[in-house]
Amino acid sequence: MIPISTIRTETERVKKGLKKKNFPNLELIDEIIQLDNQKRQQQTNRDELQKQLNDLSRQIGTLIKEKKNIEAEKLKNDTFFLKQEIQEKESILKDLENRINEILILLPNVPHESVPDGYSSQDNIIVKGGGELPKLDCKAKPHWELAEDYDLIDFALGAKITGTGFPVYKSWGAKLERALIQFFLDKAWDHGYVEIWPPILVNEASAFATGQLPDKDGQMYYINLDELYIIPTAEVPITNIYRDTIIAEDDLPIKNVAYTPCFRREAGSYGKDVRGLNRLHQFDKIEIVQIAHPDKSYQILEEMVCYVESLVQALELPYRIVKLCGGDLSFTSALTYDFEVFSAAQKRWLEVSSVSNFENFQANRMKLRIKTNMGKTILAHTLNGSALALPRILAALLENNQTPNGIKIPKILVKYMGIEMINKFGSI
RNA sequence: GGAGAGAUGGCAGAGCGGUUGAAUGCGGCGGUCUUGAAAACCGUUGUCCGUUUUUCGACGGACCGGGGGUUCGAAUCCCUCUCUCUCCGCCA
Numbered sequence: 210m211i212p213i214s215t216i217r218t219e220t221e222r223v224k225k226g227l228k229k230k231n232f233p234n235l236e237l238i239d240e241i242i243q244l245d246n247q248k249r250q251q252q253t254n255r256d257e258l259q260k261q262l263n264d265l266s267r268q269i270g271t272l273i274k275e276k277k278n279i280e281a282e283k284l285k286n287d288t289f290f291l292k293q294e295i296q297e298k299e300s301i302l303k304d305l306e307n308r309i310n311e312i313l314i315l316l317p318n319v320p321h322e323s324v325p326d327g328y329s330s331q332d333n334i335i336v337k338g339g340g341e342l343p344k345l346d347c348k349a350k351p352h353w354e355l356a357e358d359y360d361l362i363d364f365a366l367g368a369k370i371t372g373t374g375f376p377v378y379k380s381w382g383a384k385l386e387r388a389l390i391q392f393f394l395d396k397a398w399d400h401g402y403v404e405i406w407p408p409i410l411v412n413e414a415s416a417f418a419t420g421q422l423p424d425k426d427g428q429m430y431y432i433n434l435d436e437l438y439i440i441p442t443a444e445v446p447i448t449n450i451y452r453d454t455i456i457a458e459d460d461l462p463i464k465n466v467a468y469t470p471c472f473r474r475e476a477g478s479y480g481k482d483v484r485g486l487n488r489l490h491q492f493d494k495i496e497i498v499q500i501a502h503p504d505k506s507y508q509i510l511e512e513m514v515c516y517v518e519s520l521v522q523a524l525e526l527p528y529r530i531v532k533l534c535g536g537d538l539s540f541t542s543a544l545t546y547d548f549e550v551f552s553a554a555q556k557r558w559l560e561v562s563s564v565s566n567f568e569n570f571q572a573n574r575m576k577l578r579i580k581t582n583m584g585k586t587i588l589a590h591t592l593n594g595s596a597l598a599l600p601r602i603l604a605a606l607l608e609n610n611q612t613p614n615g616i617k618i619p620k621i622l623v624k625y626m627g628i629e630m631i632n633k634f635g636s637i
Numbered sequence: 638g639g640a641g642a643g644a645u646g647g648c649a650g651a652g653c654g655g656u657u658g659a660a661u662g663c664g665g666c667g668g669u670c671u672u673g674a675a676a677a678c679c680g681u682u683g684u685c686c687g688u689u690u691u692u693c694g695a696c697g698g699a700c701c702g703g704g705g706g707u708u709c710g711a712a713u714c715c716c717u718c719u720c721u722c723u724c725c726g727c728c729a
Contacts, residue, residue: 252687256698263698266710270655273709285709292709455684576685586684 210313210574212588213245226319229326229535234315241312248305255298262291314423318570320535321507321544327534334534336546339518340527343553343609351554352604353485355611356382359631364485374475374483374490381631385606385618386493388625389599390468393495393520397596400516402466402497407446409469410437415449418575420541420567430472443467443496444593451500452575456589458582462509463500466596468493486600487559493599499592502579503569506590507544510566513594514546517562520597523621526605527551529558543568550601554608559601564594 216223216238224238265288272281325334356362361382367375378386398404416422416438421429430439440446447465456463471494475483482488497516501509514530521528533545548562569588572578577589610617615632623629 249687252698256687259698262709266708267656269709274655281709288709578684 328536332534338529352607397466402464405467443469486604562595
């Protein structure tokens, strides 16, 4: 949620930013400023009346102590109209506040000034590429066929147990999944991220704080009986650790990493894009989260991008880093870099990570603040990134590393797998 | 799931209708003392909103788990929700 003070003091920047995000209702900005003016006016009035009442009450207190009951009763009568007036002002004030809030939660975050204009992924900018595209012969298979050939993943079985989009990993497929999780967690641990193993069900306040609600209501699974949401990403429980807290500047940056399964309803998805591991209802992801001082958050964003890059490099996957344009940016993000990995058999780039700076957008919602060394209390900046999401990494690994003799395990994972190659006759 | 107890400032812990934003202790910060440190002593110590100020600040309002009520006045009384603890039951 954009702080109202930002809207007030940087109106033009906010408008320009929201326009870049293709936000259609820019007139809401003017409306909110007007409402805010009214609200402050109203509060000043209310406070003044409240003061009068408090003064009277105090006087009544002293009078009663001095046994001057008649005078006290007189004063009591005086409070009647005052109270009524306060109540009126109070109710107007509340209405104004509610309306302001309603608008505020509808406004997406203001993008960073470096974010390119654009409407869709077509307009994103490729900032960097790396790794070599594998040369596969024309008989190369997509991962869903390889998964079946080597008995690694059973999509039909998952559909039987649960439904489509809930694959069953088996044998070396299961172990490969576990190896990746272990590798990603170990790597993050070595880079100073404190590991967290959080709940994967969260309450409404948490879902709201990170911005999933109200924006993504309907994309999350919801447990009606207990009014709990099943997390679409570890970002939700991890960032919410710091909801309603004030962190000392010297404790920054806070770096956390968590592995969790993630659940997304993906309502409205269909077609070839959802084949195999490309789009699932349940998948595994390692998420890194940082809480940072506003002055340092963009430097930290670059560091996080570098870190994620080191992961895809370690897995020897061809990748590219994409800077999202305004129209492709998520509701909460100010600047996002996507990582894409090349899936050789599908001949497509698959998104495997999204690294974002939310600036104070989430922090404002969840009242996550920093006590600076100067003694000031300011909103923190929050950042997070996938490091990494497993299914499409797995898809790319299977496809890119297929050989006539089996599927080659990347060197870095050999120690986790205990084998160098998955083949049809057991593995070596 | 059943029965009971409780929720107060960074922490511990008083207050149980009238200058109580809240005693006291610990912690934190500043100072005195010391070659330095410790100890001791003195001072200080939350958050949000608004008004005002060039800044420091000053003033006003709100906040004692959340919401509502009673009252001139509530941390204190009432209702309700949430959470925590203890005992019983169930259980990986």
